[in-house]
Amino acid sequence: MQVPATFAYERADSVPHAIALLERYGPDARIVAGGHSLIPMMKLRLAQPEALIDINGLAGELGRVAIEREGEGEELAIGALVRHAELLDSTAATDLFPIFRDAERVIADPIVRNRGTVGGSLCQADPSEDLAAVFAALGATAVIQGPGGVRTVPIREFHRGPYETAVEPNELLIQLRVPVRPGTGSAYEKVERRVGDWPVAAAGAVLTVEDGVITSAGIGLTAVGAEGFHAPEAEELLTGRPPGAEAFAEAGRVAAEHCEPHADQRGPADYKRHLAAELTRRALTTAAGRI
């Protein structure tokens, strides 16, 4: 039987309460959100936290998807406890950014999506996480709360390495904020061995075009060893150019060059690098078509 080792369990009734509990139990405590990453690791005894702080009661604070004014413009705010399925169902999010629909349809399966959360996905920081690439492409901002208050971190600085993030042991990721720009199209392309599998490789693209010229390009990549889950060189190459097949193919090539994929049973490194190029090209093409 796969059962976790013994642990203490606490249910948080507010974000400050969760933070207080984290402080009380120290670094061997863990937040549990959907539990779809953490609990399997505990069952396999790859993780043995001393305490679980359950934040599932905090949907009121952390479970909203909303478009909010921010200075001159608007931002899409996604609470850390928003479930994959809720993001998929949120037309506010998916109409603005079809990349969410593309990605969420191919993340895990309905059972996992019903409970797994956006915040849990990002905090898990698996090198193959789909949403890491999605938010990287979108140039999102992570909102983190700790004993000292709230701070923000650009998503491209959020991941510090495999399974490591900018969130300190006594902090909570509470929200992701995505800038809303007119003239934007987005898309996500993933290759998986089977439905519900983690990506062999995947690429997200977010393009803003003004007067026939790309003014902003976001390219997110996952499972291919792209630093910060994005492709800055390829993004730079596109900015200021008109969208088009040649430009997209070149961006794909450049993005692939800057990856460091590792071979595993999903595929050899050269194949993953090839996919980085091919999927970047495809995602850019689809994104451009959606503007």
Place this chain on the structure above:
Amino acid sequence: MSFGRMHRKEDARFIRGRGTYTDDVRLPGMLYGAILRSPHAHARIVSVDTGAAEAHPKVRAVITGRTLEGLGLAWMPTLSRDTQAVLATDKARFQGQEVAFVVAEDPYSARDALELIDVEYDPLDAVVDARRALDPDAPVIRDDLEGRTGNHIFDWEAGDRARTDALFERAEVTVAQDMIYPRVHPAPLETCGALADFDKVTGKLTVWCPTQAPHAHRTLYAMVAGLPEHKIRVISPDIGGGFGGKVGIYPGYVCAIVGSIVTGRPVKWMEDRSENLMSTAFARDYHMRGEIAATRDGRIQAIRVKVLADHGAFNGTAQPTKFPAGFFHVFSGSYDVEAAHCEVTGVYTNKAPGGVAYACSFRVTEAVYLVERMVDVLAAELGLDPAELRMRNLLRPEQFPYVSPTGWEYDSGDYPKALRLALDLVGYDKLRAEQADRRARGELMGIGISFFTEAVGAGPRKHMDILGLGMADGAELRVHPTGKAVLRVSCQSQGQGHETTFAQIVGQELGIPADDVEVVHGDTDQTPFGLGTYGSRSTPVSGAATALVARKVRDRARIVAAAMLEASPDDLEWAGGRWSVVGDPSAGKSLAEIALAAHSDLELPEGIEGHLDAATVYNPPNLTYPFGAYACVVDVDPGTGQVKVRRFVAVDDCGVRINPMIVEGQIHGGLADGVGMALMQVMAFDEDGNHLGASFMDYLLPTAMECPSWELGETVTPSPTHPIGAKGVGESATVGSPAAVVNAVVDALGPYGVRHADMPLTPANVWRAVQGRPFRTDLAIP
């Protein structure tokens, strides 16, 4: 009439969640076992310290190889006349091998206590690649066996080598291809486990266990442990899938029994998913080289095969003992060839034992895959259409019964008819035209055909036994006074629907509704001896026994009816489910009427004791040979290597269909298996022998999303040797479908000159095949 579509009687409990599986059985005072397993594929065991585990307040016993040595149970015989460690004493020989067994008050404590056992290992080099197992410097895995200096297990051959070689020498065309049928696992929904209850007072041992062969298990426990056989009761309750993985006896079963004897309390052990994938019977792992000799106009003359068989660390394949490569030598398949020859070499590696499982019909899967791939390789070489090439070489109906070059006697068949039907159903010519159009546009589409001949229903006891136990099965039929019947059979259903189909057979033979027949199975105290359910043998063997025992009852009923009708039995005829006087159907008696009379004060003729009950044992005169023609259509994304199965047509001929709905269900499942094996399933190992498919994150099962809506067709060629003309069907689709999928993918890759690619055809593998740089699918991807 009782044959035909009817809902499964089992469904009433299964769809309500009211089945009783081994893990559902709870006994008062029950303890729980957990197994400590080796993290190393090959390591000397220096010491095992169980002190801390024994000190755990909830632990009742810790059993190690040393404990078992004291009882003479550290090693057990396998079904292939080898030995297997129950708990390792000297060395761990595969990752996941059983090292110690903890018995505790609850399953959580048992699991916790495993972490308290301190095992010191001295890691050794592992033999991972079967092709290196016979290298002179390869580490010797089985140094426990006297005089063993290498990893060679057996050499075995079949067919006529000289004739085959001669045909190859003269042949106008020859083709050769290396291929791997990789190690896969049946991964049943329910994992393995056992609940053992040894009653010290009565001396009776009761074992609940999801076994496909309860009687064989009982006899083996008696032979191995020296327990008296009549004091052993094996109960196989509902089983959540077997597929051959639940035929053998696993170390955990023995541990649960020993645990119960040691503690005097019932002990339950259920393995988890990773344990199931890592340590129970794998399937396949055949490294094959096939060759065909043919004429330039496409007549296949001879087939030659060399196989390197990876059997893991213990030779534990579950198959008729005289056949170390199972029925692989049926590899000449469905074709009219002059000669054939195969050589199989079995080797030990540092992997789990097994080899015969996953609906393989004792390795007919490997045989069909080999020949069906080879025919496509030949078609590519000759520039012939693969369907046309098959049509030219299929056995013709008038050749049956047909004796194959390796000695099989195929019972019946009309192969061209089945292939034509499949081609019609799929719209073959139109698809080829579509393919040409798509190719012109740079799109990759493939059409794959496979034709299979199965060999199932083991088997004639003269040739087939398991450890000396002949493969004949019993049946007992009891008819109650009111005409309701109870059938007792030796086989055990794992989803095949025996409670329904066997009731239908009795109903058909006795003219009573199938609902009036209760089928009892899976309990050795309640059923006659027999070898169980695997290799698609239930309907061919136990189904035949059922028909014959019903006929015995019918014959007895005839005598009683004659007494009732005051006529001579010779003047009666069986018509419309009644015995009646010839020429006077109005004066007939139904079975229910006869049954009541048989239990009444009716005076019976001399020598008839009353009642209608009967028993029989069926020793099959031959196997049955189901066959089929499959066609698969795929689309391949040239940029990513992703394969989409667009359509799958399956024409099956399994003789007379007792319940077509159940037959179709069996086929649907097998086709999904085929898609899984062809496209995603594999258990690979890295160079240290680490298992790279030990969870469902890594060992992928196909879902509805990967499966098209199956399109089924049928032909019916009754078996001449089976009493109701039925043939087995449980494994047909698993046997026949992988080749169709692979042939379709390879067909799609034709423009790149690809002639073969090994399973599983994952996107990466397809892309590399296109590049002409394939990787070994059975090893870690470099």
